[in-house]
Amino acid sequence: MIWNETKECMSRDEMTALQSKRLVKQVDNVYHSVEFYRKKMQAVGLEPGDIKGIEDLYKLPFTTKDDLRDNYPFGLFAVPKSQIVRVHASSGTTGKATVVGYTRKDIETWSESVARCITMAGLGHEDVIQIAYGYGLFTGGLGAHYGAEHVGATVVPQSTGNTKKLVTMMQDFGVTGIMCTPSYLLHIAEVIEEMGVKDQIKLRAAICGAEPWTEKMRLQIEERLGIKAHDIYGLSEIMGPGVACDCEFHKGLHVWEDYYLPEIVAQGTYEPLGDDEVGELVFTNLQKEGIPLIRYRTKDLTSISHKKCECGRTAARISRFRGRSDDMLIIRGVNVFPSQIETALLEMGGVTPHYLMIVDRVNNLDTLEVQVELDSDTFSDEIKEMEKLTKKIATAIQHAIGLAVKVKLVAPKTLERSEGKSKHVIDRRNLLD
Amino acid sequence: MVKQLTVFIENRVGTLEEVTKVLSENNINIFSLSLADTSEYGLLRMIVASPEEAKKLLRDAGFSAKVTxxxxxxxxxxxxxxxxxxxxxxxxxxxxxxxxxxxxxxxxxxxxxxxxxxxxxxxxxxxxxxxxxxxxxxxxx
Missing domain, CATH: 3.30.2130.10 (VC0802-like)
Known part of the structure; x- marks a missing residue:
């Protein structure tokens, strides 16, 4: 099923023409509406008239997450605040959030994007769709919700938390589709099995995202629940979930190119790369009004293909992610930067800021253990006090990153010292299977 | 009042040996000891000759040690x-x-x-x- 055949199956020439027209308009818009972009373009001697089509895209300067933070909260907005109908925010390295704003039209664009994904997963207005992403500042819940309403499905805004209740409602409401993180869906599968209600579940399809997962995990979900599982991609800076999704052939995720112009650039040099070459994914918002970003560096590593897909869509496909070009980790759908842990330890005092994060996936749920070096002066001869210290560290870290962690105290100077942050993380999740 | 030396012991083969070696090499006698163990680590508490000196030696050797x-x-x-x-x-x-x-x-x-x-x-x-x-x-x- 295809939600918007005109856009999803447009010929390459027509798509290029549409993208060029929109890009020219968008560049003109940000030059005049956002001081940050005007200054940035002027610094490299660019004026709106220099951008005549997507062939000129490479001339434009990049935008990074730091730019969003530096212009916190609304500095990159291109419309007056009176036109912003909603904001979302995600965590950043320094604790300062990156804030994005949406106009009424942006919400429509977003809903349309998610609607295309939902339809691609074979769901529509006859379906009952449970949204089991968190609702709130995180774009997952509301983004999926609006898309599901847009296709006319019956939406159950479940959010996360009480999984037994979720399963009971899944049974009672005859839920046929679900949108959540893949690890949470596997947890739901476990609860369904524990409750022994698998034969009373009508679930047909799942659209999962917000955290990296493997093809193996996708197949495991399909087999375990007897459903079709699809991978949805998005990031709040560009819109939220629904920027791309994979079709029934699962050979990459179709990007809604009429809204989000994708590029792949080489790591280090940032030179544009061709099809099937692995580099950093970069997006330009062609239609966004609230906070239109130009050449936003996602830090996600992937490759792109413009070949027509077996499903009939011509929308370009990005391959499964190969990792990230920075030190951000996505754990249970939450963005975590190692530096957040360091800051929390320093603020807490009484321990050294030497730590090691061990990320793993146990029973399909991401786990995070943080090893912290003990300070010779603050440790205690009493177990009771040591346990108190462990708990205090765990609470401080949980406050900083919003995730429960297991803290392990280790002897001083046992953790490897390094300037690079990579030495602070061991990721055992093996996401490339 | 008696001074007790406490050393943080990671759950790893050989840690106890390393601690006791530091003491024996410096001719510090152990009169009594107890090891409190948790699943993650242990606390080795000892009554030794010259606890302050032992503390310093152990810290220099990279251990967490304190006197109580x-x-x-x-x-x-x-x-x-x-x-x-x-x-x-x-x-x-x-x-x-x-x-x-x-x-x-x-x-x-x-x-x-x-x-x-x-x-x-x-x-x-x-x-x-x-x-x-x-x-x-x-x-x-």
């Missing part, structure tokens, strides 16, 4: 002695955090970490217990 005050009491090898000791301590409203024993060929002693060492020493002395100091502790050997 504990109470040491000499005990008769007789039925009911321990019960009487605990009765005395609890009567003064002091709680015991942990303890361990020390025995030589001649006598026994018990080392106790309490919430209030001064009160404990007072009441024990009043009740005719033989509370040991660092020197008399070493002399037991």
């Amino acid at each position: 005050d504990v109470v040491a009491v000499r005990l008769e090898n007789k039925v009911g002695t321990l019960a009487k000791l605990f009765d005395t301590i609890s009567a003064s409203n002091v709680s015991i955090e942990y303890m361990y024993a020390m025995a030589t060929s001649k006598v026994g002693a018990i080392i106790i970490k309490v919430s209030d060492a001064d009160t404990t020493i007072d009441v024990l002395k009043k009740n005719d217990f033989m509370v040991l100091d660092q020197e008399s502790m070493y002399e037991l050997n």
Whole structure:
């Protein structure tokens, strides 16, 4: 099923023409509406008239997450605040959030994007769709919700938390589709099995995202629940979930190119790369009004293909992610930067800021253990006090990153010292299977 | 009051050996010890000759080590002695955090970490217990 055949199956020439027209308009818009972009373009001697089509895209300067933070909260907005109908925010390295704003039209664009994904997963207005992403500042819940309403499905805004209740409602409401993180869906599968209600579940399809997962995990979900599982991609800076999704052939995720112009650039040099070459994914918002970003560096590593897909869509496909070009980790759908842990330890005092994060996936749920070096002066001869210290560290870290962690105290100077942050993380999740 | 040396022990093969090696190489005798173990780590508590020096040596060797005050009491090898000791301590409203024993060929002693060492020493002395100091502790050997 295809939600918007005109856009999803447009010929390459027509798509290029549409993208060029929109890009020219968008560049003109940000030059005049956002001081940050005007200054940035002027610094490299660019004026709106220099951008005549997507062939000129490479001339434009990049935008990074730091730019969003530096212009916190609304500095990159291109419309007056009176036109912003909603904001979302995600965590950043320094604790300062990156804030994005949406106009009424942006919400429509977003809903349309998610609607295309939902339809691609074979769901529509006859379906009952449970949204089991968190609702709130995180774009997952509301983004999926609006898309599901847009296709006319019956939406159950479940959010996360009480999984037994979720399963009971899944049974009672005859839920046929679900949108959540893949690890949470596997947890739901476990609860369904524990409750022994698998034969009373009508679930047909799942659209999962917000955290990296493997093809193996996708197949495991399909087999375990007897459903079709699809991978949805998005990031709040560009819109939220629904920027791309994979079709029934699962050979990459179709990007809604009429809204989000994708590029792949080489790591280090940032030179544009061709099809099937692995580099950093970069997006330009062609239609966004609230906070239109130009050449936003996602830090996600992937490759792109413009070949027509077996499903009939011509929308370009990005391959499964190969990792990230920075030190951000996505754990249970939450963005975590190692530096957040360091800051929390320093603020807490009484321990050294030497730590090691061990990320793993146990029973399909991401786990995070943080090893912290003990300070010779603050440790205690009493177990009771040591346990108190462990708990205090765990609470401080949980406050900083919003995730429960297991803290392990280790002897001083046992953790490897390094300037690079990579030495602070061991990721055992093996996401490339 | 007696000085106790506490060392943080990671759950890893060879850690205890490394700690005791530092002490033996520097000719520091261990009179008594106890190991409190958790699933993640252990705390090795020891009564040693020259605890401050031992602490410094262990820290230099990369260990977390500290010195704390504990109470040491000499005990008769007789039925009911321990019960009487605990009765005395609890009567003064002091709680015991942990303890361990020390025995030589001649006598026994018990080392106790309490919430209030001064009160404990007072009441024990009043009740005719033989509370040991660092020197008399070493002399037991």
